[in-house]
Amino acid sequence: MSQTDTAPAAATAAAGADRSLTIRHLDKEYVRGKAVLRDINLTIDGRGLTAIIGPSGTGKSTLIRCINRLVEPSGGEIVFMGQDLAKLRGAALRAARRRIGMVFQEYNLVERLSVMENLLCGRLGYVPVWRAWLRRFPQADIDAAFALLDAVGLGDFATRRADALSGGQRQRVGIARALMQQPDLLLADEPTSSLDPKTSVEIMELMARLTGARDIPVVVNIHNVELARRFATRVIGMTGGRVVFDGPPAALEPRHLTEIYGGEDWL
Numbered sequence: 001m002s003q004t005d006t007a008p009a010a011a012t013a014a015a016g017a018d019r020s021l022t023i024r025h026l027d028k029e030y031v032r033g034k035a036v037l038r039d040i041n042l043t044i045d046g047r048g049l050t051a052i053i054g055p056s057g058t059g060k061s062t063l064i065r066c067i068n069r070l071v072e073p074s075g076g077e078i079v080f081m082g083q084d085l086a087k088l089r090g091a092a093l094r095a096a097r098r099r100i101g102m103v104f105q106e107y108n109l110v111e112r113l114s115v116m117e118n119l120l121c122g123r124l125g126y127v128p129v130w131r132a133w134l135r136r137f138p139q140a141d142i143d144a145a146f147a148l149l150d151a152v153g154l155g156d157f158a159t160r161r162a163d164a165l166s167g168g169q170r171q172r173v174g175i176a177r178a179l180m181q182q183p184d185l186l187l188a189d190e191p192t193s194s195l196d197p198k199t200s201v202e203i204m205e206l207m208a209r210l211t212g213a214r215d216i217p218v219v220v221n222i223h224n225v226e227l228a229r230r231f232a233t234r235v236i237g238m239t240g241g242r243v244v245f246d247g248p249p250a251a252l253e254p255r256h257l258t259e260i261y262g263g264e265d266w267l
Contacts, residue, residue, distance in 0.1 A: 019046030019081065019184045019217055021067070026076035026086075028062050028241075036062050038241040040076070048233035049208055049218040051249075053225055055261050059241040060221040064189045067219070068100045069093060081184060098125040101178030101216075103207070105190035107170040111163040115154060115173055118162055119145040122180025141180070148176040151210060168199035175207055179214070186211055188220040192227065200224065204231045225257065 021044040028037040036059045044050050052060045065071035067078055069085060078085040081099065088096055101122075109118050123141045149155050152172040162170065171191060178186055188207065192200035208231050211218050222228050228235050229249040237245030237252070237260040245256045 017046075017081065017184065020044060021046075021185060021217070021219070022077070022079040023067075024077040024079070026063070026066060026078065027074045028059070028066060028071065029074045036241050037066070037073075040243060042236065042243065042246070044217065044219060044234075046217050047215055049211070049220065049231055050234045050236060051228035051232035052219065052221045052236045052238060053223070053228050053260065054238035056223075058238045060238055061189050063238070064187050064219065064221045067185075067187060068097055068102060070102075094125065098181060099184040101181045101183035101186040103171070103174050103178050103186065103188040103191045105193050107167075107174045109162040109170055109173060109177075112161065114159050114161055115149065115165070116142075116145055116158040118173055119148060119177050119180050122177040125181070145176075145180060148179055152176045152206060167195050168203065171195065171199075171203050172206065175203070175210065179210060179216075183216060186216050186218045188218065188222075190221055190223065193223060200227060201230075225252075 021042075023040055023042045023044075026037055026040040027035060029035050040063060052063065054060050062071055066073045067080075067085065069088070073086050076086060080096070083092075083096060085093075085096055110121065113121075117135070120135075120137050120141060123137060126141075146155070146158065149158055152175060154169060154172055154176070157165070157169070162173065165173065171194075174191075186207075191207065192203055195203060204227050207218065207220075220232075229252065232249055235245065235247065235249050235252050236243055237256060239260050239262070244259050245252065
């Protein structure tokens with residue numbers, strides 16, 4: 001294991017913090033009377049990679065986004081590190097979000113900024129506003145950013161503008177930016193859906209390797225069942241806003257996929 005893979009392996013891991021996530025009776029309605037999530041109950045261990053699979057429109061992205069409150073739940077609890085995230089507001093919510101990294105489907109980079117500047121955006125919750133405004137980040141943050149760029153294979157791209165990168169390179173920057181937060185949980189919302197099959201495997205391998213080295217639990221919403229089987233330690237299958245499968249990848253059988261996705265023709 002290389003030094004760049006373990007360098008920011010974070011104080012929380014050393015402190016032995018419990019990073020399990022417990023979701024109780026979670027509901028979400030965007031339109032009154034039309035539930036997108038229906039009574040979701042899950043406990044996700046504080047290690048490993050959990051994949052959420054299911055057809056489009058079944059609530060996978062909504063579930064991911066409820067966890068870090070990019071989407072407001074309609075009811076229920078989301079307990080992480082001793083706090084119910086669903087009840088937090090203001091400064092308490094901002095502090096909790098610092099501990100939850102996010103990798104987005106469409107990368108969410110600041111296109112006009114350099115790769116290094118995008119990585120340092122992962123430290124915005126930890127530095128005074130004036131430092132961020134003047135781009136005067138602590139040297140420790142800059143050193144960590146260079147180490148992460150090496151770890152994701154972009155060591156020579158620090159000064160390259162984000163809009164000059166390929167899709168796979170952008171997602172590598174997105175992963176590195178999320179890890180710059182030194183998070184206690186990483187969420188990934190369809191991180192491979194915009195990528196070709198080869199790059200999708202590379203991105204999943206990279207995310208699994210870097211989070212595994214740091215002992216950071218990952219929850220990823222993913223369409224590709226084979227990628228879920230290959231990289232996840234646990235698979236959660238959803239359909240119609242409900243959980244209908246929850247188990248190890250080896251237990252995921254054709255009958256489960258038929259229940260999750262409906263019909264048999266697609267198999």
